[in-house]
Amino acid sequence: MSRQNNLFKQTVNQLLHYIAQNMSVDDVLHGDSKITRQLEVSRSTVRKAIDHLIGLGVISKHGAQRIITRVPDDECYFDLQELGPPKEEQVERHFLAAIVSGDIKPGDRFSELELARQSNCNTVAVREFLIRFSRFGLIEKEPRSQWQMKTFDQQFVDQLFEVRHLFEMHSLSCFMTLEDEDPNWLTLETLLDDHKSLKSKINEDFQQFSALDQRFHGLLKAARPNQFIHQFYDIISFVFHYHYQWDKSDEKERNIIALDEHIDIISKMLLKDYRGATLSLEHHLNTAKRSLLKTAFYKTTS
Amino acid sequence: MSRQNNLFKQTVNQLLHYIAQNMSVDDVLHGDSKITRQLEVSRSTVRKAIDHLIGLGVISKHGAQRIITRVPDDECYFDLQELGPPKEEQVERHFLAAIVSGDIKPGDRFSELELARQSNCNTVAVREFLIRFSRFGLIEKEPRSQWQMKTFDQQFVDQLFEVRHLFEMHSLSCFMTLEDEDPNWLTLETLLDDHKSLKSKINEDFQQFSALDQRFHGLLKAARPNQFIHQFYDIISFVFHYHYQWDKSDEKERNIIALDEHIDIISKMLLKDYRGATLSLEHHLNTAKRSLLKTAFYKTTS
């Protein structure tokens, strides 16, 4: 399979687009270092793209100047569709699909080679993805042996929520000690309004809750950003995303309950009721854990 | 460079060793599946090793049975010294050395290729190591650009200790609620004794403190094992190891102080003085942070 010089083609297209939008025949093209800065690719790539357009007759050289000779037509553009997504993403997509669909179940072993074949990539790309992914603690590998999907068991969930509990409580406590004039309080008020407005139309738009959920927990963390806590949340969101992809059955009920819990917490926060907010948050986390366990075990035992 | 069939050679040596120790001429060798289990390598490897020994005349085949024909001499053994350590380890060693020696300073960019050349590995091995290492949050990389050593600044230390504080306090609280008859209490008492005995000879053996430190913080965590917390401690220990490698100047003083702090904490724990232990632990963590900052900034600004 030939190498897909993706970036080059993208650059050509972007350049064509720019010309079509902003320039007309006989205009002088900017210097390549300027274009480089605009497109955020290296000058070599820009240069190769320009050469390509010269080859197509869109641009011609007069000494050092490059002049537009004709308006580019659709023929000039590369078809990026057929390139497909970048390899890394392809592996990821395929692997996650395999997990979600149950092709790879907790406890299963799987080979890099097979994944590579299935996702139409080479083994190195697969391996690199798996190494990256392994930081989630969901897969692991012994030196001369295959990868193994770790069992997603009660213990895993317990440990996950133990840490989550610590972090969320900590975040809450940091938030509550913010100055009154801190802009985060305003953001929180807006968030409460958005929650209430979603509540009024929850029966149709329950899927929008997910965005609110992210905003809420993101805002909590924003009171004191911490890269390690942040990293951990990547795991959390993956685990949730992964499990709920299976079981959409009671998504609506889940969301309605969580929405109310959010409103409860936020209201108490705005009233500066630290103790009340803590209790409500605790309750919210417990609900989330129960719900995850239910879904997870429904899945693994079926 | 030819591939180093490390495992095969190791296996041959192990097998020879076993024969030399336990068997004599005309004995019948065990079946290969049995040997496989003992040496924890695959049967193919065992098989190849046996074939090799047959080639050397140490073993000969009579039908399916394999019989020792002579006692193996030193000639038969492979020289494992010249093989060197496995690639992965080689990269790691070289990279860490580069950091510690200041070849790669915070903020620096560095290339995979150069690392590969210096550590005498190929780029893929280097890249895989770097991906693995990146979970420590100390290096990162943009897609088509080089790796970059992140700046090790006050903020990083703050965030590190923020999380560490959360975790240690949590661990302490878990520990304090252990049943009286839990074996961890006994271990803790032993640990206190070991601390005291080190204290009496601290002037000579101050370097032994590091082991005690690991044991102490390990024991705290042992009260409630959690893979996410555990993972985080890998980062902690790396950071400490990394920085103190630079600055051995006041290692002794540091260790003496920390030793006393440990004794303080453990004593209070054994007295079931939760509040006192908490305060002491807090104090201990603050000392550790101050000391790290001092070392770190002494280094980066020099």
Place this chain on the structure above:
DNA sequence: ATTATGTTTTTTATTATTAAAAATCAACAA
């Protein structure tokens, strides 16, 4: 002096290839 251009070198991303090791399979014996 600064900036832009043309040229060259280095690095990254990707594929291909292969020895080593593991896993599987088939025939056979206890």
Place this chain on the structure above:
DNA sequence: TTGTTGATTTTTAATAATAAAAAACATAAT
């Protein structure tokens, strides 16, 4: 059955090779 050996197939680990892209360099122009 169960377990063993011998032969075969897959997979992993590692190397090498190369197109694409970035970075560095040198030269000319403002």
